[in-house]
Amino acid sequence: MKHATIVNNQTIPVSEIPEISYDEFFELNAGFITESVETHCVNYFGYPAGEMTKLICCIADDLHHVIYVSSCRVNPTGDLPSLSVNLFCFEKFEREIHENFGIGFTGHPWLKPLRYAHNRKDKTQTIANYPFYTIQGEELHEVGVGPIHAGVIEPGHFRFICNGEQILHLEIQLGYQHRGIESLLLSRSKLSEQVQIAESIAGDSVAGHTLAFSSVWESLCGFNATEDIHFSRTLALELERIAVHTGDLGAACADVAYQLGSAVFGRLRTPIINFLQEWCGNRLGKGLIRPGNNTFPFTPDLSKRLTEVLHVFEYQFIEMNDELFSMPSALSRFERTGSVSLENMVSIGTVGMAARSSGLKRDIRSSHPHSLYGTLQHEPIVKRHGDVYSRLQLRKQEVPQSITYIRELMTSVPEYHPEPVPMGPLAPGSFAISLVEGWRGEICHCAVTGNDGKLLIYKVKDPSFHNWMALAMAVRNNEISDFPICNKSFNLSYCGHDL
C-alpha cells in the first residue's frame, strides 16, 4: 500500500502513513485526481523533518467516504516536478510549500509568493513587490484595487487587465491579513488560548473553524464527544449558514442598487445572530464551541425561543426572496453574470457552495458526515449554471433546508452533560484530520504530533484557499462594473486564506 486510508476525524500514527519516493507520491496523487471528480485534494502541506522536508497529501474520496493520506520526504534545496502542470488544484498548495521551504516546482505555471508569511523562506520578497502578470497592448489598461477597499471589508489587492470596460484577466494578490495563526497555535501552550486563535481564523466562520479545531483536538486525545456536544455544534453550524447566507443576499441586493432587498435581508440576519447571543453571549457564536466541553446547554427555553425566531424569519425570508427573484431589473444583473463552467470548477478544485452552484456536488455534510449530519441524511442542493444567479439561488434554497434540519434536531434535544469529561494528553507521533462543511465550503484542519506529544505542525485550510481562483475565472469577459456582484456572490475570506 502506498497510502493510508482513513475516515473524517480519525487519528492514526504517523508511522502508518507510508513514506514513498516523490515520483511515486506524484503518480499516486495525480492518479487520484484524474481518475474521478469525486476525489479532490483537501490538504497538501510540508513540515520540517530534520534536514529534510516531509510532505503530506490528503485526498478525499467523496464516493467511498474516505481520505487517502500519503507522504514523502524531500530535500528542500532541490527542485521537484510540479503536479500543477496539468492539475491546477495543486497550484496554491505548491506555492505555499515553495514559499515556506524554498522547494522549487519545475513547470509550475506561476510559482509566485502566496501570502508573504512571516516565516517564509525568502525574506527579500515583500508584499509591495508582488510580480503581477502583465500584457502589453495599446488598447489595454490595468486597474488596481486595494488592498484597502471602498467598503468595510478586509484587505486584498485585485489587479484587472481590461479592454475598455471588459475584464480580460484578474489577478488576486493576498497576504495582507497574515497574522501567523499556524505558528501561534504551536507556540501557545494553553488550550483555552489555542481555541480562541482557531475561533479567529475567520470571524464569519466561527462555528466552522472552531468545530474543525475541536474535532482534531478531541480525535488526538481519544475523546468521544457526547450527543449534546454534537447537537450544539451542528446547530451552531446551521445557524451560521442561515445568518451568512441571508446577509450575502442583502449584500448582493446592495450591489445591484436594490435598496429594499438590501435593507430587509440586512436586518433579517439580526434575529439569527441575536439568538446566538441569547444562547452564548456573542452574536457570532464566539465561546460556544470548546474541545471536550459543552459550555452552553441548549435549554427548553432556548428551544422555544428558536422555534419562534425561525417561524417569523422563514416567512419574511421567503416573502423577500419571492419579490427579489421576480424582479426583471435584479435578475438581468444576476443571470449569466460571472459564470464559471463545471469543467473549470473541477480543474481548480473548487469546494463548497461555489462548486455546488456550478453543478459540482461537493458537500462534506453528505460525503464525510461529522457531528449529527449522519442522522440528518443531508442531500446537497446543486445548481447548474455557475453564474451569480445560481450562487444566490443556492443560498435562497439552502436557508430553508437548514431551517428544516434545525427543526428536526430540536425534536429530540439530547440530555445535557454538565460535567466535562477530562481530556487526556495528545497522542504522540500521530496525524489527525478533520473536515467540516462551513457555510462557505469545506474547512480542513490537520495536525501532526511529535514523539513528545507536542504539536509539530497544525495546518489550516479555509475553503477560500481553493475558491479565490474561481472568482478570478468568473469575472473574465464580464464588465468591470459587475465585479462587486461577482465578488459578493462568492463572499470569500481574506483572513481565512492569509491565516
Place this chain on the structure above:
Amino acid sequence: MLGHIKILYHEGKQFIPDVTKAQVPGVFKGRPVISTAKVNEQELVDLCPLNAISAGPVTLDMGKCSFCGECARQFPQKIEFTTDYKIATNSRESLIIREGENQPVGINPLLVRKEIHDLFRNSLKLRQVSAGGDNSCEWELNAANNVQFDMGRFGIDFVASPRHADGVVITGPITENMAEPLQICYDATPDPKIIVLVGTDAISGGMFAGSPAIDRSFLDKYHIDLYIPGNPAHPLTVINGLLDLTRKTK
C-alpha cells in the same frame, strides 16, 4: 410594486428608537464587575488565556479581554459580566476594571480635543481599515449601519476614500503586511483627524499580541482618540462610543 408595499407593511418600523437606552437580549458580556470576594487570585490570573487579569488588587483589562467569559464561569462569586454595553472610552486606563468598583466606563470630555467637538459634532465620516481583523468587527461595523442600528441618522458614516474622511477606524492587530497601507491611508486623511480602535485585537493585539507577523509600531506614533472594546465590539458599543466622543461635553 404591490409586493414592495406588502413587504414594507410587514416589516414595519425596524429602527431602534433610542440607541442610548436599548436593551440587549439574553446573555450579553458587557462591562465586567469584580467583587471583593476572596478567591485564589493566582488561579484566576492563570485562567485567563489572554492575560487580561492581574492580582493584588484584582483588575481586568477590557483592552486585552476577549469576553470569553471563562473567568465568570469558574469564579462566579468574583467576576460578573453585566449587560452594560457602553464601554467605549478615550482613555486606555479607563478600560481597566478594578476590584470593588462598579462605575460606568465612558468618555472623559476633558481629554477630547476641542476640534473634535467643534467639527465632528454633527457629521463624522470615517475610513475603516481592516489590518488583520478577522471580519467579525468589520461585520459589526457594517451592522451599525443597517436599518436597525442606523448610525447614519447621527451623521456618522463610513466613506470610500480617506480623502473624504475625518478619521481612521482600525480593526485587527495590524499585520506586518498591512502596516504600510495603513500608514498611507492615515497620511491621505486630511487634518484634523481621529483614530479609533475597534475590538480587542486592535486595542492590545488580543490573542495575536506577540505574534511575529504583526507590526503595531503605527500606534506608538499617534494619539488614539477612542477605544471600542469587544470581540467583536457590539454595534451599540460602537455607536454610543462615537456619539459620546463627538457630542458629550462637560
